[in-house]
Amino acid sequence: MRQGRRLFILTFLVPPLLLYAIFVISPYLQTFQIASTNWGGLTPDYQVVGLENFRRLIHDRQVWNALGHNAILLVVLPIATIGLGLFFASMLSVGGQGGRAGIRGVRGAALYRIVYFFPQVLSVALIGVLWREMYAPNSGLVNGALRAVGLGSLAHPWLGDPTLAFWAVLVVMIWSNVGFYVVLFSAAMQSIPRDIYEAAALDGAERGATLRRITIPLLWDTIQVAWVYLAIAALDGFAIFQIITDGGPGYSSDVIGLRQYSTAFGESHFGYASAMGVAMFFLTLSIVVPFLRLTRRDRIEL
Amino acid sequence: MKARIVNVFSHAVLISWAVLTAYPLIWAITSSFKDDEEILTDPWGLPSALRWQNWERAWRTAHIGQYFVNSVLVVALSLVITMLFGAMAAYVLARYTFRGSRIVYYLFVGGMMFPVFLALVPLFFVVRNLGLLGTLPGLSIVYAAYSLPFTVFFLTAFFRTLPTSVGEAALIDGVSHFGLFFRVMLPMARPGLVSVGIFNFLFHWNQYVLPIVLMQGEGAEHRWVLSQGLTALAINEGYGGDYSGLFAGVTIALLPVLLAYVIFQRQVQSGLTAGQLR
Numbered sequence: 001m002r003q004g005r006r007l008f009i010l011t012f013l014v015p016p017l018l019l020y021a022i023f024v025i026s027p028y029l030q031t032f033q034i035a036s037t038n039w040g041g042l043t044p045d046y047q048v049v050g051l052e053n054f055r056r057l058i059h060d061r062q063v064w065n066a067l068g069h070n071a072i073l074l075v076v077l078p079i080a081t082i083g084l085g086l087f088f089a090s091m092l093s094v095g096g097q098g099g100r101a102g103i104r105g106v107r108g109a110a111l112y113r114i115v116y117f118f119p120q121v122l123s124v125a126l127i128g129v130l131w132r133e134m135y136a137p138n139s140g141l142v143n144g145a146l147r148a149v150g151l152g153s154l155a156h157p158w159l160g161d162p163t164l165a166f167w168a169v170l171v172v173m174i175w176s177n178v179g180f181y182v183v184l185f186s187a188a189m190q191s192i193p194r195d196i197y198e199a200a201a202l203d204g205a206e207r208g209a210t211l212r213r214i215t216i217p218l219l220w221d222t223i224q225v226a227w228v229y230l231a232i233a234a235l236d237g238f239a240i241f242q243i244i245t246d247g248g249p250g251y252s253s254d255v256i257g258l259r260q261y262s263t264a265f266g267e268s269h270f271g272y273a274s275a276m277g278v279a280m281f282f283l284t285l286s287i288v289v290p291f292l293r294l295t296r297r298d299r300i301e302l
Numbered sequence: 303m304k305a306r307i308v309n310v311f312s313h314a315v316l317i318s319w320a321v322l323t324a325y326p327l328i329w330a331i332t333s334s335f336k337d338d339e340e341i342l343t344d345p346w347g348l349p350s351a352l353r354w355q356n357w358e359r360a361w362r363t364a365h366i367g368q369y370f371v372n373s374v375l376v377v378a379l380s381l382v383i384t385m386l387f388g389a390m391a392a393y394v395l396a397r398y399t400f401r402g403s404r405i406v407y408y409l410f411v412g413g414m415m416f417p418v419f420l421a422l423v424p425l426f427f428v429v430r431n432l433g434l435l436g437t438l439p440g441l442s443i444v445y446a447a448y449s450l451p452f453t454v455f456f457l458t459a460f461f462r463t464l465p466t467s468v469g470e471a472a473l474i475d476g477v478s479h480f481g482l483f484f485r486v487m488l489p490m491a492r493p494g495l496v497s498v499g500i501f502n503f504l505f506h507w508n509q510y511v512l513p514i515v516l517m518q519g520e521g522a523e524h525r526w527v528l529s530q531g532l533t534a535l536a537i538n539e540g541y542g543g544d545y546s547g548l549f550a551g552v553t554i555a556l557l558p559v560l561l562a563y564v565i566f567q568r569q570v571q572s573g574l575t576a577g578q579l580r
Binding site for chain 1: 312313315316319320322323324325326327329330333341342343345346383387388390391393394395398400406409410413416417419420421422423424425426428429443444446447448450451454478479480483504507508509510511515518528529530532533535536545548549552555556559560562563564567570571572574575
């Protein structure tokens with residue numbers, strides 16, 4: 001029996017571990033090694049250049065241009081997405097008319113949640129392609145809507161204008177993320193006892209005060225998780241920007257993920273691109289970890 | 303009175319966001335039946351006829367059909383590998399203690415911390431050196447490998463919640479460890495397997511970064527997956543001017559996922575939110 005147990009553990013553990021080691025662990029480790037070389041990819045030989053790639057990174061103006069856009073994303077994307085998500089979730093969960101049944105959600109809340117969640121099941125490719133067409137100057141729905149309500153003067157070639165292209169994609173990122181956080185926050189709000197809201201309503205608390213004083217403190221853990229995920233999305237942004245604008249016009253909507261991808265697979269500067277990946281990783285860690293420490297609050301026991 | 307006004311206001315806001323979310327999708331579907339003239343001149347209008355030939359052109363001429371089949375094949379294989387390997391590793395790590403088991407567990411779970419972009423460059427060469435670049439099974443294997451951290455994490459927690467007495471009784475009855483896993487434990491773990499399976503399905507079906515890095519090289523465009531084919535179509539149709547074909551392609555990619563979601567919406571929502579709250 002003991003022999004059978006060992007054989008069992010080995011046959012169940014070795015194949016998954018092997019797969020994982022070859023395709024996940026080894027590439028991660030190699031990245032750090034490649035980042036210290038000037039490898040160009042076309043020939044097998046390269047020199048170890050130490051921290052030279054990182055020095056070059058600090059003086060690379062295109063990298064700073066891209067990082068600037070990521071910094072805007074890092075501020076705007078979580079605030080807008082979490083704000084809208086909390087707003088809709090609290091409307092759906094406790095926004096209903098306070099009748100004899102007390103505090104409850106609005107009618108049709110389940111249907112709203114289904115619709116809001118739509119973008120979450122669609123691929124980033126599909127969302128990107130759809131919104132490229134949405135923003136098209138003549139045939140797009142955005143300008144079509146503006147013209148239909150008599151605001152035709154506001155119609156723009158959204159993606160062709162260097163001052164607007166970045167913001168246009170940012171709007172798509174918010175659009176595609178809000179529904180997920182509505183559902184996430186709604187689920188978390190289910191665990192808040194109704195009578196807290198009823199007591200607040202009896203005391204004459206406004207909706208804004210209820211959100212600020214009750215909902216947000218009680219959902220703090222969930223909001224933190226949401227922020228971490230949105231921050232990670234904001235610090236990459238490769239797929240959606242590549243599909244909708246490809247960083248253009250010019251470099252006006254370039255982001256660091258796109259920079260890394262084109263440095264590697266466009267220009268074959270694999271050493272430099274790996275250094276960007278490593279730098280991004282530590283940048284992400286150095287933003288997320290202090291944030292989690294700074295915003296730690298005592299968990300409120302119910 | 304005041305409550306009523308507030309209530310009308312909240313419904314107006316909620317409906318506006320629902321329209322903002324759903325209308326672009328409806329617009330893509332209606333545009334897939336229009337001709338190019340209608341698309342270019344009247345974005346709000348309805349199609350004057352149901353032009354299924356747009357769909358046929360997208361499916362055949364633009365190869366969306368081929369990409370669709372490729373996606374199905376890749377995801378079918380990757381899901382089987384992910385679920386089998388994930389369940390095997392998670393089960394052993396959850397129910398057997400042996401030297402090094404905690405290290406192995408943290409090795410798997412630690413993978414959740416690292417973003418994929420950190421591994422992209424070496425991964426490309428690992429896959430190429432194994433001769434798997436631009437192949438469907440190669441892509442499936444990579445999907446599976448990158449899904450293992452979360453799958454192992456989720457299923458280990460799940461297997462730990464199952465009662466130990468059943469397993470002990472079965473072993474005393476002379477059932478082998480393998481038999482216990484396949485005939486007793488897997489059926490008992492079904493709810494957990496379904497949640498993590500839905501999560502992995504959407505993760506694999508919607509992948510974009512891994513295919514565009516790994517499906518390169520000679521003749522690889524015949525083996526592109528849907529997300530890749532769709533973006534290529536968007537870029538080409540922009541020059542070629544076949545807008546109705548593009549919208550038909552978008553619709554073909556859109557409808558199956560949307561339908562599956564509407565049918566299984568409860569499981570999908572809980573599966574995805576559980577995935578995010580790891």
